[in-house]
Amino acid sequence: MGLPIDRGPEELKDLPEYFGKEAQKPDLSRYSVKIFAEIVDAPNVSVEEVVKRAYYYKKNGADIIDIGCLPSTDFPHMEDINPDLETGGFYGQYRFFG
Numbered sequence: 001m002g003l004p005i006d007r008g009p010e011e012l013k014d015l016p017e018y019f020g021k022e023a024q025k026p027d028l029s030r031y032s033v034k035i036f037a038e039i040v041d042a043p044n045v046s047v048e049e050v051v052k053r054a055y056y057y058k059k060n061g062a063d064i065i066d067i068g069c070l071p072s073t074d075f076p077h078m079e080d081i082n083p084d085l086e087t088g089g090f091y092g093q094y095r096f097f098g
Contacts, residue, residue: 037062043075051084058090065090 009018017023037057042050054065065085069075 038066
């Protein structure tokens, strides 16, 4: 048919920009939201790196830090992370999930 085909954006929210319009910033003030951040590879990095990433995510707006566990992967330093996060002001703001 000789017609050009363009792939649009992956996210629906990006459609206005795709068509040359101004981006629409969503108003989340009407909602009660919690922002989750996940440290996916926590078993593979040091306690210090987990804590560093947790501070980074908290500084950038995360309400809850998910310390990710990987299937069939040992996590011998999991217990060592708890005291470091709790003394850093993260008590009750993180969880281990795998």
